[in-house]
Amino acid sequence: MLTNQDRLKQCFQKTQYKIGGNGARNVGVLQEALSKVDSLTESDMYGSGSLIEDFEAKFARLLGKEAAVFFPSGTMAQQIALRIWSDRANNRNVAYHPLAHLEIHEQDGLKKLHQMKTFLLGEEDRLLNLADIKALPEPVAAILIELPQREIGGKLPSFAELKEISAYCREKHIALHLDGARLFEVLPYYQKSAAEVAELFDSVYLSFYKGIGGIAGAILAGTADFCTEAEIWKRRYGGDLISLYPYILSADYYFEKRMPKMAQYFTKSRELAKRWNGTEKVTTQPEIPVSNMFHVYFEGASEAVSDILADLMDECDLGITGYLLEKDAGSCSFELSIGDATLEVDPKRMERFF
Amino acid sequence: MLTNQDRLKQCFQKTQYKIGGNGARNVGVLQEALSKVDSLTESDMYGSGSLIEDFEAKFARLLGKEAAVFFPSGTMAQQIALRIWSDRANNRNVAYHPLAHLEIHEQDGLKKLHQMKTFLLGEEDRLLNLADIKALPEPVAAILIELPQREIGGKLPSFAELKEISAYCREKHIALHLDGARLFEVLPYYQKSAAEVAELFDSVYLSFYKGIGGIAGAILAGTADFCTEAEIWKRRYGGDLISLYPYILSADYYFEKRMPKMAQYFTKSRELAKRWNGTEKVTTQPEIPVSNMFHVYFEGASEAVSDILADLMDECDLGITGYLLEKDAGSCSFELSIGDATLEVDPKRMERFF
Structure with a gap:
């Protein structure tokens, strides 16, 4: 028997147009990224070679940091960043938001692999703030801040508040690490460069398969000695692959393709959130987006809403979502x-759905 | 000033034909593997989806194990295997050869991430044996055996001795893990299937960029519950990437292409070793290869030998080596x-070199 959620997923997959994302995650994404690459281009070799080194230098420059290291995943990069700060402070305490990726999506890797003690700042349904940091019961080696805070719809502190937090951490010798999985996506709101945001942090992680739409992979940036240590840990984790070029080439290709469109995504995001909020029994979090993302909330149980959405998706041939989380x-x-998928939808089709 | 070793490397890179390997590690290797793949093929998603699941099932079958997990690297896969066995035995001791990959190439990841105590079995210049295992000063949770032992030229115990070691470990409740980075490469010598070798071990790791010549990636196989645990650790390590398909598709492509040629590589390996050993001031380790690999030793300091080799490589347009290790x-x-690169060299060119 097909559940309503199964039907929702099927209907979503069947639709030709999608309201979100950058298109299907299929092998064509990699084939496109490689199609213009000279087949004689040499692979990176265990972190060496111009293919990986030039890419790392490009992102170090972009972030205004001395150095950068390419990682297969953000999970690996961020655990390592916190471990390095922890070693330097000789303190196993670190702090972050209760819904940080490290706390809810990594099977407690940070604790199991590094015996770290984590303090949760603030509450699940709101951003962490300076008062939360000041209220920490023990000294911490590092604090991780995610911009935007994805699990609550992609919310952001003001840039002024970020500066205050950064100044406080510097004064207290607490390393400040940026979970910038979606950093590019918030620059149009802050009206800042990546380097201006990164300047407030001691280490920065970036992802290439969120708004950029690459295959996988991450950058970790900081001082040269921080990155040298990060490379040693990358080897320890088994992340120093003989060849990471499939991820690097595609990250670079889609970065060049989509970075210039971040302002467009942001504008469209605000426009669409407004449209959702003007629909009966629907609201968004945040109400006015500060990035290319937001969460859509429906009044009603997922069973009933699934049915309505599935019918509408079928009728309009427009994929809205393949799942609903019960709240x-x-x-x-x-x-x-x-x-890109959003930008490609004919406004008439969108309007028909709403 | 160019050192003799620099010149050797340059001369090697310049040659059109190479005596070893499967050809240059360039982007063309991936492009070839992807060229026949339907662009609509869906990506794996964090370890799920038929692309990764079918591949894992294929190698579980091949190895005669209940299950298998694809990993981005063997470093990650093997540390995790030893950690699982260690947890089950409630014992942080493990043992392996003094030149095991974990001991010399992983920046002590096993010790730093798992607080493991390692015992080195036997001596650097020979294979470990049952007597070494019996002489262990403390009980160990697991023993890792590499087939063939790469750092000493690719040597192998007899299959009878392996069976004895396996029986002893089972009797003593010591988990036996196979570092099978080059397992396919030894099957022609043992005249056994992969499953017949794997049967002697509780867990098995395979690599796809040694003899197979893929881009990167590894398989870890064992019981279903072992693999379920391994997947949790893979997530903890940041190895559970949203998309591993660039490695999986290329591993599968080159496995199908080169697995049938393992016997040819083995025959050629013996033939070439004989030719080297018939050359003045040259010997090989082992003298008679048991896989597709061996080490070539020259009498004389690397400075002098580099010069002679560089001249010969230039003259014959045949790449022999880009480095020499001082012994x-x-x-x-x-x-x-x-x-494949070896098989493609015209025998006349080879003969001219010798």
């Missing part, structure tokens, strides 16, 4: 990220 | 692995 008090939600 | 007692050596 408290008879509501349900899904996450929407604006990308 | 004790005025000798030097390099590693030779037989692959």
Whole structure:
């Protein structure tokens, strides 16, 4: 028997147009990225070679940091960043938001592999703030801040507040690490360069398969000695692959393709959130997006909402979502990220759906 | 000023034909593997999806194990295997050869990430044996055996001795893990299937960029519950990438292409070793290869030998090696692995070189 959620997923997959994302994650994405690459281009070799070194230098420059290291994943990069700060402070305490990726999506890797003690700053449904940091019961080696805070719809502190947090951490000798999985996506809101945001942090992680739409991979940037240590840990983790070029070439290709469109995604995101909020029994979090993403909330249980959405998706041939998360008090939600797929939908089709 | 070793490397890179390997590690290797793949083929998603699951099932079958997990690297896969066995035995002791990959190439990841205590079995210049295992000063949770033992030229115990070691470990409740980075490469010598070798071990790791010549990636196989645990650790390590398909598709492509040629590589390896051993001041380790690989030793310091080799490579347009390792007692050596590139060299060119 097909559940309503199964049907929702099937209907979503069947639709030709999608309201979110950068298109299907299929092998064509990699084939496109490689199609113009000279087949004689030499592979990187265990972190060496111009293919990886030039890419790392490019992102070090972009972030205004001395150096950068390419990692297969952000999970690996961020655990390592926190471990390095922890070793330097000789303190196993670190702090982050209760819904940080490290706390909810990594099977406790940080604790199991590094015996780290984590302090959760603030509450699940809001951003962490300076008062939360000041209220920490023990000294911490490092604090991780995610911009935007994805699990609550992609919210952001003001740039002024970020500066205050950064100044406080510097004063207290707490290393400040940026989970910038979606850093490019918030630059149009802050009206800052990546380097201006990164300047407030001691280490910065970037992802290439969120708004950029690459295959996988991450950058970790900081001082030269920080990155030298990070490379040693990358080897320890088994992340220093003989060849990372499939991820590097595609990251670079899609970065060049989509970085110039971040402002467009942001504008479209605000436009679409407004449209959702003007629909009965629907709201978004945040109400006015500060990046290319937001969460859509429906009044009603997921069973009932699934049915309505599935019918509408079928009728309009427009994929909205393949899942709904049950929330408290008879509501349900899904996450929407604006990308190339969104821009390609005919506005008439979108309007028909709404 | 160009050193003799620099010149050797340059001369090697310049040659059109190579005596070892499967050809240059360039982007064309991936482009070839992807050229026949339907661009609509869906990516794996964090370890799920038919692309990764079918591949894992294929190698579980091949190895006669209940399950298998694809990993981005063997470093990650093997540390995790030893950690699982260690947890099950509630014992942080493990043992392996003094030149095991984990001991010399992983920046002590096993010790730094898992607080493991390692015992080195036997001596650097020979294979470990049952007597070494019996002489262990403390109980160990697991023993890792590499087939063939790469750092000593690719040597192998007899299959009978392996069976004895396996029986002893089972009797003593010591988990036996196979570092099978080059497992396919030894099957022609043992005249056994992969499953017949794997049967002697509780867990098995395979690599796809040695004799197979893929881009990167590894398989870890064992019981279903072992693999379920391994997947949790893979997530903890940051190895559970959203998309591993660039490695999986190329591993599968080159496995199908080169697995049938392993016997040819082995025959050619013996033939070439004989030719080297018939050359003045040259010997190989082992003298008679048991896989597609061996080490070539020259009498004389690397400075002098580099010069002679560089001249010969230039003259014959045949790449022999790009480096020489200085050994004790005025000798030097390099590693030779037989692959497609070897088979493609005109025998006359080879003969001219010798």
